Structure formats: C-alpha cells, structure tokens
Amino acid sequence: MTGPRTVREYCLDLLAAESVGGKLVPPDGLLDIAPGPAIRVDSPSRPPGLTIVAGRQARTPSILGMADPAQRRRILHAFASHELQAIEIFAWALLAFPDAPRSFREGCVGIIREEQAHLRLYMDRIEALGGHFGDEPVSGHFWRRVPSIRTPLEFVCTMGLTFENANLDFASEHAAAARLAGDEPTAAALDRVRRDEIRHVRFAWEHLLLWKEPEQTPWEAYRSNVSPPLGASRARGATFDADCRRAAGFDDEFVTRLASTAPERPGGATR
Ligand SMILES: [Fe+2]
Numbered sequence: 001m002t003g004p005r006t007v008r009e010y011c012l013d014l015l016a017a018e019s020v021g022g023k024l025v026p027p028d029g030l031l032d033i034a035p036g037p038a039i040r041v042d043s044p045s046r047p048p049g050l051t052i053v054a055g056r057q058a059r060t061p062s063i064l065g066m067a068d069p070a071q072r073r074r075i076l077h078a079f080a081s082h083e084l085q086a087i088e089i090f091a092w093a094l095l096a097f098p099d100a101p102r103s104f105r106e107g108c109v110g111i112i113r114e115e116q117a118h119l120r121l122y123m124d125r126i127e128a129l130g131g132h133f134g135d136e137p138v139s140g141h142f143w144r145r146v147p148s149i150r151t152p153l154e155f156v157c158t159m160g161l162t163f164e165n166a167n168l169d170f171a172s173e174h175a176a177a178a179r180l181a182g183d184e185p186t187a188a189a190l191d192r193v194r195r196d197e198i199r200h201v202r203f204a205w206e207h208l209l210l211w212k213e214p215e216q217t218p219w220e221a222y223r224s225n226v227s228p229p230l231g232a233s234r235a236r237g238a239t240f241d242a243d244c245r246r247a248a249g250f251d252d253e254f255v256t257r258l259a260s261t262a263p264e265r266p267g268g269a270t271r
Pocket residue numbers: 083086114115118193197
C-alpha cells in the first residue's frame with residue numbers, strides 16, 4: 001500500500017510526464033510534507049508533438065484569424081500551450097520554493113487544478129474545430145522566463161502580474177472576436193478562463209502586498225521584481241479592462257499606471 005502522495009512527488013511526476021493525461025492528473029489528496037530541498041527544473045518533459053521549439057518556429061495568427069475556423073484553431077492551440085506551461089510552471093514553483101508560506105503553496109496547488117480545466121476547455125474547442133492538441137508547434141514563451149526567477153515574489157510578478165494579468169485582456173479580446181465569428185462555445189470558454197484568471201491575478205497581488213518592502217508602493221515593488229524584457233508593457237493587451245484589475249484587488253495607482261503604459265508584443269513592437 002502506498003500512502004497519499006506529497007506535493008513534491010506530484011510536481012516531479014507532473015514535470016516528468018510524457019503524456020497529456022500525465023499533465024492533467026488532478027492534484028487531489030496531496031500532503032504538503034517534506035517539501036525541501038529546493039529543486040529548479042530547467043525544462044519539462046513533454047508528450048510527443050508538444051516538444052518546445054523556438055518562438056519563430058511556433059508563430060500564432062493575429063486576432064484577425066479568429067474569423068477563420070482554421071486560424072481560430074491555431075490560436076486556440078497557442079492558448080492551450082500557454083495553459084500547459086502554466087500547469088507546469090506552478091508545479092515548478094512548488095519545487096523551487098519549498099519554504100514559501102502555506103498560503104502560497106496551497107494557492108499554487110489550487111491554480112494547477114484550474115489551469116488543467118483551462119487546458120481541457122481549449123483542447124475540446126480545438127477538437128470541435130477538427131484539430132488535436134499537438135498538431136501545431138509550441139513555444140516555451142513562459143518557460144523562457146523561468147531561469148531568471150529567483151524568489152517567490154519574482155514568481156508572482158512574472159506569472160501572475162505579467163502573463164496572467166495580460167491574459168485578462170487577451171481573453172476578452174478573443175472572446176469578442178469568437179462571438180463576432182459566431183463561435184459561442186469558444187467565446188464561453190474564453191470567458192470562463194478570464195473569470196478564473198482574475199482569481200489567479202488576485203493571488204499574485206495578495207502575495208505582492210505580503211512580500212513587498214514596506215516603503216514601496218505595489219507598483220514600485222512590481223517594477224523592481226520583474227526582469228526585462230517583461231514588465232508593465234507586457235502586462236496588458238491592446239485593450240485594457242480596468243474592472244478586471246479592480247476585481248483582482250489592484251489599488252488605484254496600479255490600475256492607472258498600467259492603463260497609461262503602452263502595450264508591447266514579445267520583441268518590443270507596439271501591440
Ligand atoms: Fe489559465
């Protein structure tokens with residue numbers, strides 16, 4: 001008889017999994033005992049077809065592609081790839097930061113569960129459009145930033161307050177485009193993801209408040225804990241949904257400053 005698994009064992013298995021099913025094993029009944037020492041996994045094992053390739057080999061169509069089902073499927077494939085990376089990177093954080101407080105560790109486990117639900121939602125939509133997750137090359141857009149993350153505070157600034165923060169806008173922009181194209185199920189999936197991501201961003205915001213230097217405002221603390229090329233210009237879309245940010249708990253300074261920051265694409269071009 002084996003006993004309940006620990007968070008550490010679960011995360012190691014998840015990062016070593018070579019099937020999509022292995023990435024989707026729910027984090028049920030885990031015990032968070034004996035979490036240390038810290039392990040920094042450089043890159044995840046992947047199922048066949050989902051090996052990470054260079055960004056230039058995994059181009060994603062612009063939002064205009066949402067009008068065409070074949071291009072929409074490719075965009076959804078990129079979103080599914082982001083969810084897979086999120087699942088893995090929250091597992092990475094649990095291994096890298098064994099001494100982080102319980103609120104952080106329990107939060108990461110809960111977020112893995114929701115990222116898994118998002119991946120399933122997008123996989124269903126890809127299949128409804130005649131594709132399969134693994135049909136398109138995938139980039140390591142989030143994984144590329146992992147080596148520069150040294151602390152749990154830098155982690156929440158990178159994942160929560162940059163990538164997931166920007167996704168609040170991307171999800172609503174793409175939901176609107178899916179609706180315009182008459183694809184209500186895809187729009188509903190994107191809406192569901194955005195609702196959940198508000199909570200993920202809130203988790204990051206609350207830990208920013210917990211860990212920032214007392215004399216820093218949250219905006220200052222964010223800016224000093226996210227390393228270039230990431231930063232505020234990558235934490236929003238071409239549109240800016242202030243209500244989502246307020247729902248995530250952001251203070252007025254953070255909302256105002258982010259709203260007045262020009263959005264940039266990876267590579268530095270204007271969004
Ligand atoms: Fe997600």
